[in-house]
Amino acid sequence: MRKAEVYRNGVLAGILTEAEDRTFEFQYISEYFNDNSKPAISLTLPKNRLSFVSAYLFPVFYNMLSEGANRIVQSRQLKIDKNDFFGLLLATAQYDTIGALTIKPIN
Secondary structure, eight states: OEEEEEEETTEEEEEEEEOTTSOEEEEEOHHHHHOTTSOOSBTTBOTTSSEEEESSOOHHHHTTSOOHHHHHHHHHHHTOOTTOHHHHHHHHSSSSOSSSEEEEEEO
16 A cells, blocks of 8 residues: 645645555545635545545646656656556655646655
8 A cells, every 4th residue: 555645735725545455545534624715625536525536646736747658758867667657656756747746655
């Protein structure tokens, strides 16, 4: 099981988990969920429930990954399988991302 903290504009919004069966769960933390001034992290993960489960990496996170030749170069340099989307997300979405979200691994 691998986990990551999801930040929106530097504020912890929730936890993203990859289970052993390769399913994914995103759960808002209660402080973020209960604060009406904080928006949802994406249109596909609205703040109308605390937890979301998917057989695939949620689109908002998948779209943070590089594509094509850039993904191949990243996967080679980082020694991560190019189809390990969660691993690539953990390795590449911690600092300088496009948009409001950053992803930080939980060890």
